[in-house]
Amino acid sequence: MPWRHDRDENPVLISNLSQPNPNSDVSPAAGSDFQSVGEIATTAGELFEHLRRSGIRFVPQPTEVGVEQWSDVFVDADEVAAEPPVASQPADVSASATQPAPTSTPAQTSAPAATPPQSPPAAKSRPALAAVSGGSDPYAGESLPVAQRVATLQALAETVAGCTRCKALAQCRTQTVFGEGNAAPRFVFFGEGPGADEDKSGRPFVGRAGQLLTKMIEASRLQRDEVYIMNTVKCRPPGNRNPEPSEVANCREYFEAQLQTLRPEYIVCLGAVSSQALLQTKLSIGRLRQKFHQYHDSKVLVIYHPAYLLRNPDAKRAAWADLQMLMKDAGL
Numbered sequence: 001m002p003w004r005h006d007r008d009e010n011p012v013l014i015s016n017l018s019q020p021n022p023n024s025d026v027s028p029a030a031g032s033d034f035q036s037v038g039e040i041a042t043t044a045g046e047l048f049e050h051l052r053r054s055g056i057r058f059v060p061q062p063t064e065v066g067v068e069q070w071s072d073v074f075v076d077a078d079e080v081a082a083e084p085p086v087a088s089q090p091a092d093v094s095a096s097a098t099q100p101a102p103t104s105t106p107a108q109t110s111a112p113a114a115t116p117p118q119s120p121p122a123a124k125s126r127p128a129l130a131a132v133s134g135g136s137d138p139y140a141g142e143s144l145p146v147a148q149r150v151a152t153l154q155a156l157a158e159t160v161a162g163c164t165r166c167k168a169l170a171q172c173r174t175q176t177v178f179g180e181g182n183a184a185p186r187f188v189f190f191g192e193g194p195g196a197d198e199d200k201s202g203r204p205f206v207g208r209a210g211q212l213l214t215k216m217i218e219a220s221r222l223q224r225d226e227v228y229i230m231n232t233v234k235c236r237p238p239g240n241r242n243p244e245p246s247e248v249a250n251c252r253e254y255f256e257a258q259l260q261t262l263r264p265e266y267i268v269c270l271g272a273v274s275s276q277a278l279l280q281t282k283l284s285i286g287r288l289r290q291k292f293h294q295y296h297d298s299k300v301l302v303i304y305h306p307a308y309l310l311r312n313p314d315a316k317r318a319a320w321a322d323l324q325m326l327m328k329d330a331g332l
């Protein structure tokens with residue numbers, strides 16, 4: 001019987017557990033300290049009665065949001081377990097591979113069949129997360145020459161500058177922040193939205209987080225003016241809150257048109273908002289990072305947002321591992 005939040009039901013649960021089942025003839029497991037199932041039930045009942053007297057009436061259930069948040073904090077034990085240490089590999093793999101596979105039908109002889117050696121049960125491992133695709137088809141249309149890309153982006157920036165689709169953002173922005181950089185980039189760095197400094201200057205990633213992003217780009221053996229930097233939403237959300245899903249949806253047409261024009265080889269998503277928007281997933285950064293995903297012809301890598309790294313310096317090591325993965329794949 002599962003625990004529930006219904007306080008009225010728990011006394012029933014406790015009372016049931018405190019009564020041994022006289023009809024049970026199941027023996028306790030070998031090695032158990034208990035002589036009978038009834039003894040187990042009695043002991044469990046006493047424990048629950050003790051908890052009830054202590055004022056504990058129910059056990060809280062995990063929420064989906066809570067689990068998602070904590071999954072970002074802890075190392076995924078299942079994923080670690082899926083990669084056994086070298087020392088645990090069998091010494092002679094070829095020998096074990098030649099063992100006949102056990103059949104599901106018993107042998108049709110009167111002599112007892114030889115019992116195959118018992119191998120430990122295979123470790124339960126969650127299958128590795130498959131790469132996520134925000135669009136597996138190639139970018140539509142022709143790749144434009146650089147001059148035409150610049151003109152296309154300029155025209156789009158002017159359209160964005162007059163956009164008022166998100167009333168709350170349009171009313172409090174100083175100006176839109178479209179994006180900047182090389183119009184024929186190998187790499188696009190794709191953030192969340194403008195902050196106060198960006199709202200004032202009209203340029204992406206110029207505040208403290210922007211300075212850290214520049215260092216991260218340079219540590220990857222790139223220069224800031226080699227890459228293109230842009231955000232998911234082009235207007236600053238008030239109080240630096242996350243953009244609402246409706247605001248991301250409103251701005252999707254613009255960031256998709258930018259990427260369609262730029263056609264980068266790699267898109268580096270900075271933080272959850274941009275990665276979830278681009279890949280159209282609800283998976284956390286913890287689940288998305290350390291593998292390449294796909295957005296049309298571009299490889300997508302998810303890393304922590306520089307603003308998060310400023311608040312959580314311990315995560316810089318993970319971000320550096322992600323950038324090294326990018327450098328290795330891109331031959332930097």
Ligand code: SF4
Pocket residue numbers: 160163164165166167169170176233234235247250251254
């Ligand atoms: S966030 Fe994007 S869609 Fe919303 S008002 Fe600004 S430019 Fe328009």
